[in-house]
Amino acid sequence: MSNVIVHPDAASAAAAVAASVAQVIRDARRQDRKAVLGLATGLTPLPFYRELVRLHREQGLSFADVITFNLDEYEGLAGSHPQSYRRYMDEHLFSQVDIPASATHVPDGTAADPEQACRDIEDAIRRAGGVDLQILGIGRTGHIGFNEPPSLRESRTRRVVLDETTRRDNSVFFGNIESVPRAALTMGIATILDARRIELLAFGRGKAEIVRRARQEKPGPDCPATWLQDHGACTFHLDPESASGSAI
Numbered sequence: 001m002s003n004v005i006v007h008p009d010a011a012s013a014a015a016a017v018a019a020s021v022a023q024v025i026r027d028a029r030r031q032d033r034k035a036v037l038g039l040a041t042g043l044t045p046l047p048f049y050r051e052l053v054r055l056h057r058e059q060g061l062s063f064a065d066v067i068t069f070n071l072d073e074y075e076g077l078a079g080s081h082p083q084s085y086r087r088y089m090d091e092h093l094f095s096q097v098d099i100p101a102s103a104t105h106v107p108d109g110t111a112a113d114p115e116q117a118c119r120d121i122e123d124a125i126r127r128a129g130g131v132d133l134q135i136l137g138i139g140r141t142g143h144i145g146f147n148e149p150p151s152l153r154e155s156r157t158r159r160v161v162l163d164e165t166t167r168r169d170n171s172v173f174f175g176n177i178e179s180v181p182r183a184a185l186t187m188g189i190a191t192i193l194d195a196r197r198i199e200l201l202a203f204g205r206g207k208a209e210i211v212r213r214a215r216q217e218k219p220g221p222d223c224p225a226t227w228l229q230d231h232g233a234c235t236f237h238l239d240p241e242s243a244s245g246s247a248i
């Protein structure tokens with residue numbers, strides 16, 4: 001069963017998770033190796049990235065020895081597209097800290113051979129020594145990354161078709177649903193569960209029901225976030241609204 005912390009608000013949750021990241025970076029440096037972070041995009045982690053940038057600027061937290069892997073990318077969007085997750089990461093984190101561009105990995109939504117691109121991501125994670133800390137959000141379909149229902153526990157990085165609920169939710173970024181891509185590349189459930197630690201962020205009443213399901217339903221493909229119950233070091237960081245769906 002995953003742990004849960006209900007924070008007073010989203011900013012406090014973001015600060016707590018950013019502090020975990022800082023600790024992982026410092027621990028890796030002490031062990032003379034690079035820290036490997038798994039990163040998410042979307043509305044939820046924005047205060048978390050703001051806090052990481054603040055820690056870099058005000059407390060000298062260096063990302064020079066950090067390797068990052070992002071969970072997912074829309075199919076068909078080049079990194080230069082304003083709604084691509086590569087662009088999101090460049091804007092909210094990578095351009096604001098001292099991480100080398102070559103240490104950042106976001107799936108290539110325009111890869112000529114998506115299957116090979118997915119295999120390359122799995123290989124690159126393995127070569128980096130695995131993910132120390134994976135940051136997650138959660139979609140209202142129960143997706144983590146873009147693992148829409150049904151997603152198997154054994155799934156690896158692959159091309160997926162996006163659920164219509166997800167396309168509707170993400171249309172806030174695109175202006176209209178027609179512009180939201182129908183498919184994406186995502187790390188798989190097994191890829192995510194391989195991370196040594198997982199910290200999931202979920203805020204607002206709109207996430208209360210899916211958080212309840214993720215924590216209380218029996219693990220299964222119909223609510224992919226339930227697979228997190230199989231992980232020994234996974235923490236849900238909630239605000240009072242997202243925690244309101246269950247007696248946590």
Ligand code: F6R
Nearest residue numbers: 040041042043044137138139145
């Ligand atoms: C994004 C990702 C998704 C989002 C989820 C929630 O990289 O993997 O699982 O975390 O769709 O999105 P927001 O935070 O916009 O509600």
